[in-house]
Amino acid sequence: MDPHQESVLRAGAQALQVALDDGAIDRLLRYADLLIKWNQTYNLTAIRSPDDIITHHVLDSLAVAAPLRKLTSAIHNPRLLDVGSGAGLPGVMLAIACPKFRVTCIDAVQKKTNFLQHVIGALALANLSARHERIEEVTDPFDVIAARAFASLAQFTAQSRGALAANGIWCAMKGKYPNDEIAALGTSVQVFHVEQLNVPGLNAERCLICMRPAGTLATFPASH
Template identity: 30%
Template sequence: MDRKAAFILLLNELNITLSEKQLDQFIKYYEMLIEKNEVMNLTAITEYDEVLQKHFIDSLSLIKVYDTNKVVKVLDLGTGAGFPGIPLKIAFPSLEIVLLDSLNKRVNFLNDVIRKLELQNITAIHGRAEEYGKDKNYREQFDLCVSRAVAKLSTLTEYCIPYVKVQGYFISFKAGNIQTELEESKKAIDILGGCIDKIDKFKLPDSDMERTLIKIKKIKTTPNSYPRSAGKPSKEPIM
């Protein structure tokens, strides 16, 4: 089976149809990812089939809990190699996306991807979540914040909710058993102005890999004291 056919089979499981151009963009993205991964650590997952499933399809699974056909402004916080932001942009071009990462080398790679795939209305910026979260140009400016970053939900909540407009959403991508994390994050979610709207547990198509999408609605403005200074949300999460 060729690369496109393998991808189309998985996309069918999510009821997503892509054009030839979009499929080509995904394949080009994969090739750039693997090439750059030889000189800097972007991903431990490099086999094509695994990247399709664990990065591309996992990123696109957002459609299970959010209408991606809306023209909305999205922040992908701690984007790393561009997940979920770049797959979402390729598949749903109407989304306006900002990719934020703390490592400049990764941001340079993302800007290269954006340029070579000729993606519009998507930018990659370098910095810490705590700093941009205080910047009036970013604070409470997004309809949606997404994150696949590896951090506890109580910490991610403090990083992400300040960026979201009231009535907007923060969606966290999680793997494994997240019940303890959910319990420990309740206070942080409430203090930061959110409430849990939906929790969707599922298995990635054609696999036994369990995923959970935690959808948090922002119902009130985040207090000005959050996010706290650099390092505090991870070292001293709100509990």
């Protein structure tokens, strides 16, 4: 365990108001190590520096943990689907930081789901599963469908609608506020909350766009 990376991770999690015990810290650091090792052969991410993996991947993904906890506070064990998960971002981080979540990561690329299956076993993540599947093929219902750098908001919501539970929501991680993408959603999807994210050590704009089908009941907290 690298003391510097552990220090950066602990400080970053505290700044993000994500409470992590020693076991969670250990799992997150071991995840980073596994990603670095597998990346040498399978090219899972363009980011290769261990320090950058902590800030650009681990902390960037953890930035949505607190908002998602608030949004799902009325649900006992929220079912969360991470679409186009890649190396498990943000799904692995959410499974570790939010143990009550039941997280499923899907990706259409076999090598990425192979990596995720290895992570699940190595880190003993009982609340995480990984599937080699396209989003259009998923029909079991999820309370939250999340994505990070997956597609436009219109594509994301249209392609994943069949996997959305009754009164479920979509949450898309974006950089700058996506005015054009929101305008392109039309009337069938409602943006009900936008969370501005500040990722420690990352000098870049980030936001979480929360959406639901127009006309659904307001099970989740509204924007305020």
